[in-house]
Amino acid sequence: MEAVAWVELLGHRGQVLHRHPAFAWPIRIGNTYDGDIVVDDPAFPETKIFLETSSGNEAEMFLELASTSTNGNGGDVPRLRINHKPVEAVAARSIRLFSDDVIECGAARMRVRLRGHVVSRHRLNGKERFVDSWAFAWLIAVTAAIWYGFFSSINSLNEDVSEQLKDPFSLVAALLIWWGGWSLITRLVTGYGHSREHLLITGILFVLYPNAGNVGSALAFATGATTFALGGQLVQLAGVFYAMFAHLRLVKRVGVTMSVLRAGLLPCITWLWLMNGINIVFPEDKKPMSYDASMWPASIVIKSNETAQDVLASLESVKERVDAAAKTIENRVNAGQSSNEPNK
Amino acid sequence: MPTSSAAVFWTRPNPDSLTNRMPFPLTFATKYSAIGGILFSVIALLGTPTIAQQVKAGTSPEDSATKVLNRSRPGIAKVRVISVSSGSQIAIGTGFVVGDNSSMVTNYHVVSDTVLQPSQYRLEYQANDGTHGNLTIAALDIVNDLALLRLDRPLASASPIEISGAIATKGDTVFAIGFPLSKGLTIVSGTFNGKAEDYFQPLIHYSGALNSGMSGGPAVDGSGTLVGVNKAVTRNAQLVSLLVPSSKVSELLNRPISGAINSPNYWKSEAERQLHQHAEIVMSSLVNQKLPTRSFDTYIGVDLEPLGFKCEGVHQNETGKYQHTLDGRVCNTNSWVYVDSSIYMGAVSLYTGIRTNKGMNSLRFAEVRRTHFDFRKKVSDDPEKNKTGYECAQRMVNINNLQSITFTCMRRDHRFEDLYDTTFVMHSVASDKQSIQVRAEMIGMPFSASKAMIGRVMEGVTWKR
Numbered sequence: 025m026e027a028v029a030w031v032e033l034l035g036h037r038g039q040v041l042h043r044h045p046a047f048a049w050p051i052r053i054g055n056t057y058d059g060d061i062v063v064d065d066p067a068f069p070e071t072k073i074f075l076e077t078s079s080g081n082e083a084e085m086f087l088e089l090a091s092t093s094t095n096g097n098g099g100d101v102p103r104l105r106i107n108h109k110p111v112e113a114v115a116a117r118s119i120r121l122f123s124d125d126v127i128e129c130g131a132a133r134m135r136v137r138l139r140g141h142v143v144s145r146h147r148l149n150g151k152e153r154f155v156d157s158w159a160f161a162w163l164i165a166v167t168a169a170i171w172y173g174f175f176s177s178i179n180s181l182n183e184d185v186s187e188q189l190k191d192p193f194s195l196v197a198a199l200l201i202w203w204g205g206w207s208l209i210t211r212l213v214t215g216y217g218h219s220r221e222h223l224l225i226t227g228i229l230f231v232l233y234p235n236a237g238n239v240g241s242a243l244a245f246a247t248g249a250t251t252f253a254l255g256g257q258l259v260q261l262a263g264v265f266y267a268m269f270a271h272l273r274l275v276k277r278v279g280v281t282m283s284v285l286r287a288g289l290l291p292c293i294t295w296l297w298l299m300n301g302i303n304i305v306f307p308e309d310k311k312p313m314s315y316d317a318s319m320w321p322a323s324i325v326i327k328s329n330e331t332a333q334d335v336l337a338s339l340e341s342v343k344e345r346v347d348a349a350a351k352t353i354e355n356r357v358n359a360g361q362s363s364n365e366p367n368k
Numbered sequence: 369m370p371t372s373s374a375a376v377f378w379t380r381p382n383p384d385s386l387t388n389r390m391p392f393p394l395t396f397a398t399k400y401s402a403i404g405g406i407l408f409s410v411i412a413l414l415g416t417p418t419i420a421q422q423v424k425a426g427t428s429p430e431d432s433a434t435k436v437l438n439r440s441r442p443g444i445a446k447v448r449v450i451s452v453s454s455g456s457q458i459a460i461g462t463g464f465v466v467g468d469n470s471s472m473v474t475n476y477h478v479v480s481d482t483v484l485q486p487s488q489y490r491l492e493y494q495a496n497d498g499t500h501g502n503l504t505i506a507a508l509d510i511v512n513d514l515a516l517l518r519l520d521r522p523l524a525s526a527s528p529i530e531i532s533g534a535i536a537t538k539g540d541t542v543f544a545i546g547f548p549l550s551k552g553l554t555i556v557s558g559t560f561n562g563k564a565e566d567y568f569q570p571l572i573h574y575s576g577a578l579n580s581g582m583s584g585g586p587a588v589d590g591s592g593t594l595v596g597v598n599k600a601v602t603r604n605a606q607l608v609s610l611l612v613p614s615s616k617v618s619e620l621l622n623r624p625i626s627g628a629i630n631s632p633n634y635w636k637s638e639a640e641r642q643l644h645q646h647a648e649i650v651m652s653s654l655v656n657q658k659l660p661t662r663s664f665d666t667y668i669g670v671d672l673e674p675l676g677f678k679c680e681g682v683h684q685n686e687t688g689k690y691q692h693t694l695d696g697r698v699c700n701t702n703s704w705v706y707v708d709s710s711i712y713m714g715a716v717s718l719y720t721g722i723r724t725n726k727g728m729n730s731l732r733f734a735e736v737r738r739t740h741f742d743f744r745k746k747v748s749d750d751p752e753k754n755k756t757g758y759e760c761a762q763r764m765v766n767i768n769n770l771q772s773i774t775f776t777c778m779r780r781d782h783r784f785e786d787l788y789d790t791t792f793v794m795h796s797v798a799s800d801k802q803s804i805q806v807r808a809e810m811i812g813m814p815f816s817a818s819k820a821m822i823g824r825v826m827e828g829v830t831w832k833r
Binding site: 330331332334335336338339341342343345346347349350351353354357 | 756826
């Protein structure tokens with residue numbers, strides 16, 4: 025049976041002293057032995073904390089205080105703090121919580137982590153924020169470097185990159201893969217029970233992304249089966265979509281516009297430029313990644329019953345691209361010649 | 369698994385050295401020097417004083433090189449290519465006066481810069497009597513590497529080289545004249561050895577020591593009659609030189625000389641027209657009918673030898689981790705045309721080979737085949753960026769019940785319309801024991817003809833199983 029949440033009892037420095045799984049809602053926390061979680065702390069007030077999920081939404085908890093006071097005046101209301109902020113603890117009042125919120129009741133401090141959720145940035149501790157900020161700064165720096173390299177007139181391969189960008193499939197795939205990658209980083213920074221699973225899947229994804237096409241192509245050569253070439257691409261796509269939906273869940277939980285922007289779009293663009301930038305910087309024979317937009321459509325739409333006529337028909341589009349490139353060179357040469365006309 | 373085909377290609381031992389001989393414009397001529405490639409050299413050097421000639425006492429005056437030289441000297445001049453912007457000489461060759469002393473013949477490759485970049489280069493002549501002046505182009509035969517030039521004024525002291533159209537006999541002594549390395553007018557004695565074999569264009573095999581700078585000069589018999597025009601020498605060979613037959617000079621002289629040339633790019637357009645004409649002639653012998661086929665072990669592939677083209681066999685035995693054998697044939701039309709110092713056009717080559725697995729597992733064999741699939745890593749782009757990069761298309765096909773992967777790449781020199789370098793590669797994937805590989809390259813050929821050639825190649829490949 026899997027736990028629906030973990031209740032972590034924290035020490036004064038925030039370290040986890042005990043970690044208890046809870047297998048069903050509501051979770052009752054108290055210093056009596058009829059609760060799900062027993063806080064053996066004499067300073068814990070005689071009250072009970074009920075943690076319940078909102079209907080259909082696993083991401084929230086409601087804290088209900090049940091006072092055991094019998095003196096009729098509201099009882100001895102415990103000192104209650106949520107994320108270090110005092111909260112008026114009124115009996116039977118619902119307080120909305122999120123996963124990883126720190127609950128201080130009396131002298132006890134605890135944290136409840138829901139299975140399958142992560143923490144938004146404003147709930148990170150200092151160290152976690154530092155890592156998150158550093159990663160963000162690195163992304164900004166890489167983006168700036170790639171943009172500079174792209175627009176530099178020194179590198180005549182820029183026109184090749186601009187051609188690659190015109191391939192919408194590759195562009196979208198690159199955006200999605202990085203979005204998923206950032207999801208992994210965020211999860212690793214905050215940490216929660218299933219990070220290993222996501223680490224494995226997204227790690228495989230990052231390794232396979234530049235290589236799945238090559239793997240599929242090699243297998244296609246080996247077996248003659250077109251499905252291998254297609255399969256290589258499907259592995260990439262499957263991983264991309266997994267990462268995308270995983271990150272969508274993260275974004276949904278975070279609910280902060282800036283995080284969506286930071287965690288989504290900017291890294292996607294950075295990844296795209298990083299891939300192309302690497303191919304620009306490295307010499308032709310030492311490029312770490314093989315990236316050929318013209319080969320993607322063929323490997324996606326492979327049909328083993330294509331004939332010689334299909335091959336010949338495909339040459340028309342190749343010719344068009346060559347002619348367009350020749351026109352570009354001609355215009356450039358003519359522009360250069362007009363400015364270099366010798367004095368007569 | 370490596371992360372890129374580029375890494376695989378450069379770190380693995382290349383099991384197919386044949387691919388190093390696959391022709392591309394710059395490498396085509398030099399790589400095929402063993403079967404008759406040609407080195408064209410036009411080197412810009414400073415001139416040096418002519419070495420004084422002496423006649424040996426007792427030598428027969430009828431056949432002596434001295435007599436020939438003395439008779440021919442007045443009609444031979446240096447042809448200099450001058451940069452318009454700097455006024456400097458950038459290339460030098462030889463020319464000889466014909467007809468009414470107002471015309472001069474030389475090689476096209478001597479004046480190619482002026483043809484293709486007329487605003488940047490001009491021509492001058494420098495005669496042996498010190499006379500010098502300007503030259504303009506009057507006619508071109510780019511396929512046979514000839515150019516007819518017009519002098520700005522008749523060369524009064526010249527005696528035109530006689531062109532009779534007679535063909536010398538194998539073994540006859542022929543004298544090549546020119547300005548080797550700009551050292552001064554030089555005469556070289558050699559032997560006429562008849563038609564050079566295995567060339568599409570007619571050429572004379574001349575066993576004489578031609579050198580750079582002599583291009584465009586006359587090769588004459590003992591009576592001073594033109595036999596041919598100095599063209600080129602074969603690299604890494606001894607006294608294997610080539611002349612353009614005098615008959616081609618006669619044809620050039622009989623062409624109507626153009627009157628008003630309105631466009632500065634007129635001659636470039638004319639060169640392009642001739643390239644198209646040449647391509648049509650070459651390709652019509654290939655694509656108008658089914659190509660002959662030949663058995664390659666369990667496969668059948670196309671072969672150009674029955675059509676009269678030169679072919680040679682290839683065999684390679686690879687041991688170790690990539691143990692396999694390679695057996696094949698490479699054929700080419702040897703019809704390339706010099707366009708400028710960096711490109712040739714108008715030729716077709718065809719390689720068909722069988723790669724036989726001698727103990728590798730199927731994935732490794734697949735990897736070996738894949739490393740030779742994408743040839744683009746071995747090709748250097750045109751240094752002056754006149755050519756586009758390669759644009760390619762990959763397809764997986766079923767041709768004659770043979771599963772194969774095809775890869776077609778094209779590029780073009782922006783200066784010439786509808787003349788493409790097209791490379792078609794086809795690897796079968798039906799068996800992990802043996803694979804047929806076909807590679808057809810059409811250099812500087814029209815798109816429609818290249819496409820037809822690819823179709824002919826594919827229809828000729830089958831698997832006997």
